[in-house]
Amino acid sequence: MSDSQTTTLQAHHHHDPSLLVQFDTAYQQKDASQFGMWVFLITEIMFFGGLFGAYLIYRNLYNPAFVAASTSIAIKWGAINTAVLICSSLTMAMGVHSAALGARKLLVFWLGATLVLGSVFLGIKGIEYYDKYTEHHIPGANFDFNYDRAEKGEKLVPADVATQTSIFFALYFAMTGMHALHMIIGAGILVFLIWRAYHGAYPPHHYTMVENFGLYWHFVDIIWIFLFPLLYLVSRSPVH
Amino acid sequence: MSTATQTSLALEMPSDTYLNSSYGVKSWFLTGDHKRIAVMYIVSISLMFLLGGVFATLVRLELLTPAGDLFQSDTYNKLFTMHGVVMIFGFLVPSIPVTIGNFLIPIMVGARDLAFPKINLASWYIYIIGMIFMLAAIISGGVDTGWTFYTPLSTQYLTTHVMFTAIGILIAGFSSIFTGLNFIVTVHRMRAPGMTWFRLPLFVWSNYAASIIMVLGTPVLAITLILVALERGLHIGIFNPALGGDPVLFQHMFWFYSHPAVYIMILPGFGVISEIIPCFARKRIFGYSAIAFSSIAIAVFGFLVWAHHMFIAGISTYSALIFSFVTFLVAIPSAIKVFNWTATLYKGSIHFDTPMLYALAFIGLFTIGGLTGLFLGAIGVDMHVTATYFVVAHFHYVMVGGMLVAYLAGMHFWWPKMTGRMYPEAPAKLSALIVFIGFNLTFFPQFILGYMGMPRRYHSYPPEFQVLNVLSTAGASVLAVGLLMPMFYMLWSLKYGEIAGNNPYRATGLEWQTTSPPPTHNFHETPIVTQEAYDYESQTEEVEVVG
Amino acid sequence: MSAGGDHIVSPKIYVTIWLILLAFTGITVAAAYQNFGIFNPIIALTIACTKATLVILFFMHVKYSPKMIALVIGCGLFFLSILMVLTCADYLSRAWIM
Numbered sequence: 022m023s024d025s026q027t028t029t030l031q032a033h034h035h036h037d038p039s040l041l042v043q044f045d046t047a048y049q050q051k052d053a054s055q056f057g058m059w060v061f062l063i064t065e066i067m068f069f070g071g072l073f074g075a076y077l078i079y080r081n082l083y084n085p086a087f088v089a090a091s092t093s094i095a096i097k098w099g100a101i102n103t104a105v106l107i108c109s110s111l112t113m114a115m116g117v118h119s120a121a122l123g124a125r126k127l128l129v130f131w132l133g134a135t136l137v138l139g140s141v142f143l144g145i146k147g148i149e150y151y152d153k154y155t156e157h158h159i160p161g162a163n164f165d166f167n168y169d170r171a172e173k174g175e176k177l178v179p180a181d182v183a184t185q186t187s188i189f190f191a192l193y194f195a196m197t198g199m200h201a202l203h204m205i206i207g208a209g210i211l212v213f214l215i216w217r218a219y220h221g222a223y224p225p226h227h228y229t230m231v232e233n234f235g236l237y238w239h240f241v242d243i244i245w246i247f248l249f250p251l252l253y254l255v256s257r258s259p260v261h
Numbered sequence: 262m263s264t265a266t267q268t269s270l271a272l273e274m275p276s277d278t279y280l281n282s283s284y285g286v287k288s289w290f291l292t293g294d295h296k297r298i299a300v301m302y303i304v305s306i307s308l309m310f311l312l313g314g315v316f317a318t319l320v321r322l323e324l325l326t327p328a329g330d331l332f333q334s335d336t337y338n339k340l341f342t343m344h345g346v347v348m349i350f351g352f353l354v355p356s357i358p359v360t361i362g363n364f365l366i367p368i369m370v371g372a373r374d375l376a377f378p379k380i381n382l383a384s385w386y387i388y389i390i391g392m393i394f395m396l397a398a399i400i401s402g403g404v405d406t407g408w409t410f411y412t413p414l415s416t417q418y419l420t421t422h423v424m425f426t427a428i429g430i431l432i433a434g435f436s437s438i439f440t441g442l443n444f445i446v447t448v449h450r451m452r453a454p455g456m457t458w459f460r461l462p463l464f465v466w467s468n469y470a471a472s473i474i475m476v477l478g479t480p481v482l483a484i485t486l487i488l489v490a491l492e493r494g495l496h497i498g499i500f501n502p503a504l505g506g507d508p509v510l511f512q513h514m515f516w517f518y519s520h521p522a523v524y525i526m527i528l529p530g531f532g533v534i535s536e537i538i539p540c541f542a543r544k545r546i547f548g549y550s551a552i553a554f555s556s557i558a559i560a561v562f563g564f565l566v567w568a569h570h571m572f573i574a575g576i577s578t579y580s581a582l583i584f585s586f587v588t589f590l591v592a593i594p595s596a597i598k599v600f601n602w603t604a605t606l607y608k609g610s611i612h613f614d615t616p617m618l619y620a621l622a623f624i625g626l627f628t629i630g631g632l633t634g635l636f637l638g639a640i641g642v643d644m645h646v647t648a649t650y651f652v653v654a655h656f657h658y659v660m661v662g663g664m665l666v667a668y669l670a671g672m673h674f675w676w677p678k679m680t681g682r683m684y685p686e687a688p689a690k691l692s693a694l695i696v697f698i699g700f701n702l703t704f705f706p707q708f709i710l711g712y713m714g715m716p717r718r719y720h721s722y723p724p725e726f727q728v729l730n731v732l733s734t735a736g737a738s739v740l741a742v743g744l745l746m747p748m749f750y751m752l753w754s755l756k757y758g759e760i761a762g763n764n765p766y767r768a769t770g771l772e773w774q775t776t777s778p779p780p781t782h783n784f785h786e787t788p789i790v791t792q793e794a795y796d797y798e799s800q801t802e803e804v805e806v807v808g
Numbered sequence: 809m810s811a812g813g814d815h816i817v818s819p820k821i822y823v824t825i826w827l828i829l830l831a832f833t834g835i836t837v838a839a840a841y842q843n844f845g846i847f848n849p850i851i852a853l854t855i856a857c858t859k860a861t862l863v864i865l866f867f868m869h870v871k872y873s874p875k876m877i878a879l880v881i882g883c884g885l886f887f888l889s890i891l892m893v894l895t896c897a898d899y900l901s902r903a904w905i906m
Contacts, residue, residue: 052450057376062884065480072484074895077896107833114866190497259843
């Protein structure tokens with residue numbers, strides 16, 4: 022039976038060292054790893070999706086608390102960070118572009134710029150977290166939403182709303198924390214990529230690693246694009 | 262043709278196989294070969310199964326008598342929790358995909374390996390790390406939340422090792438994601454020339470459907486467990502009612518994964534049965550595309566029904582109606598499969614080899630398990646039997662009678678392909694019989710107990726339930742014998758089993774065209790596929806002509 | 809390389825997209841300070857979705873990639889919407905009974 026059903030196909034092995042044994046062609050290898058990267062990003066969507074779902078439910082239940090808590094976050098830092106991340110997405114895209122053209126030094130430059138911008142983002146995030154710490158806005162620690170609002174001339178919120186703001190901050194820290202964790206992992210991989218790129222590991226026919234990392238970095242940017250309006254911009258208008 | 266020639270000659274083991282291509286500890290622990298990783302997984306999940314079995318034994322022993330005499334209630338809570346956690350996350354979720362699936366999917370699609378061998382190896386290591394966390398939790402005193410980790414019990418009240426167990430499950434979840442990702446990319450991108458989607462074996466389809474669930478569902482469990490860990494460790498209050506949190510939201514997020522997860526467990530089992538039935542009925546499978554699409558339909562519908570676990574948790578009546586309705590819809594694709602298997606048997610020339618005995622047991626037991634699931638999907642009945650032994654019996658009919666029996670069927674069926682040697686037929690048939698009898702004796706009485714109102718998760722019960730409980734415990738000992746038998750005779754067969762040859766069952770499918778055991782890269786030459794799967798009728802004629 | 813593998817996108821397009829993204833960030837901040845009532849979150853999310861779509865299409869090359877990739881993304885968003893919609897179905901209809 023086996024004779025009738027199969028015939029021989031000579032596998033095209035060019036002895037290209039970058040072609041792994043399970044693949045027939047370089048195109049198949051590149052295509053498979055890009056496809057795999059996208060499937061991985063889908064898992065990331067679902068991962069953050071759980072948090073977005075929880076956010077949706079609680080914002081619907083406790084809207085006044087969400088307005089009060091969101092207004093207490095410094096919009097300045099959030100907006101700057103959004104711009105920083107968008108810039109880092111541009112530098113990342115330029116990095117992939119340089120890799121495709123085989124421009125090794127430019128690739129190292131753009132990846133380095135991405136790393137710098139990513140670090141700026143994390144630094145600003147640190148400032149924001151520290152502010153929240155001094156304001157006693159970290160749930161579970163010494164949480165007291167009204168702690169220094171009177172001194173700062175802000176309106177005190179009723180006790181039940183103040184309690185509910187801890188849900189907002191729990192989500193705020195969970196969401197931005199998970200996002201920051203992804204940024205930190207990304208920065209770690211960037212260091213590795215820069216070092217490898219500097220040594221010429223990503224020639225124009227074999228830079229899938231850079232491309233896939235680019236997808237990851239842009240994805241992390243997209244998460245922030247949603248976190249920014251959801252956490253910082255619940256309602257900033259004076260009347261509500 | 263080749264089959265006929267082979268049987269007339271004395272069979273020999275092939276000279277180059279994945280088992281003897283290299284030697285030493287490193288050649289296994291650093292391997293990229295999907296077959297070796299599958300073997301490593303078989304060993305690890307068998308150990309977890311034995312551990313879960315020990316807990317099950319202790320639970321059944323306690324329930325032999327109405328009084329809580331063997332264990333304190335706290336200890337009993339830990340026993341059933343750890344039975345559930347170990348069995349579900351250590352055995353059932355990985356089970357068929359990481360063992361049989363890992364071994365066969367690349368061969369079945371005609372590839373030299375999975376798309377990402379390193380990720381495959383990483384998934385095994387991640388699984389082991391997850392299990393180490395779980396074992397650490399067990400050794401240091403265990404956990405008693407129930408395998409569902411409901412808040413606020415798990416976050417506010419219990420002092421047992423919830424954190425370690427949750428972290429273990431979280432880590433094991435990544436292993437599951439990696440496996441699913443690898444399968445999806447392999448099925449899409451690694452098929453041999455001529456292997457179109459509708460020539461794929463149904464085992465590949467069902468594992469593909471299960472992979473979709475792994476990839477889409479597991480991350481939600483991951484974030485849920487992270488929130489539980491944050492809540493427990495840092496008291497951040499997302500599910501804490503005292504701070505305005507909603508414990509029901511935890512249940513929503515938990516069951517969004519954990520209901521589809523039962524389809525991760527059972528779908529690959531469906532795939533095994535779809536391979537075995539046509540082979541031993543010597544017939545083309547009935548309704549190939551209906552079975553293939555029903556796997557995908559189950560994966561999709563499986564995501565729409567999770568709140569049927571929460572009918573008494575205080576969810577809205579209106580949404581309960583929707584979830585109940587969709588639950589009934591899931592029965593359609595499941596029934597399509599059962600109908601197609603039985604239609605395949607119709608007028609087939611049936612051979613009662615061991616895999617077939619297990620497969621037939623599967624059809625009966627899964628049907629009972631599935632139909633009682635519909636009882637539970639009906640809101641009115643569910644109110645009555647929720648959290649009773651009826652649920653326990655239903656779940657075990659699907660998971661043990663369904664998934665575990667399918668796993669055993671598959672292990673027997675592909676054992677000669679994995680090892681090159683046949684299992685001994687007589688004890689194997691006996692084990693199938695003992696498992697079937699022991700299983701029904703264990704779990705059928707639990708349907709009655711549950712219907713009569715015996716709640717689950719208590720270590721003592723009123724004396725009038727004793728007769729049925731004694732039957733159940735007796736059945737459990739029979740079942741244990743039936744499950745231990747394969748462990749012994751299969752190990753025995755590794756050395757003394759008859760040499761199997763490439764295709765001992767005259768089955769179709771690419772895996773039977775390569776040697777047993779296969780060489781490291783599965784095929785000596787890349788196969789070209791020109792036919793549909795399950796072409797048993799023309800094959801039989803051909804063999805008869807030659808013979 | 810075959811088609812779809814290595815589409816080189818001109819840096820001009822990247823810079824244009826980058827400028828649009830920055831502009832949208834400004835608009836969304838400005839819009840948040842106006843009182844549009846119920847429309848405030850709708851405007852914010854519409855802008856966020858537009859920005860995300862631009863990033864996906866151009867920075868992530870989905871516009872130039874095989875249709876399969878778009879299908880994978882669509883699949884993920886579909887299941888995400890199931891999670892959101894069916895969970896909300898419970899919370900939003902709880903009050904009806906009273």
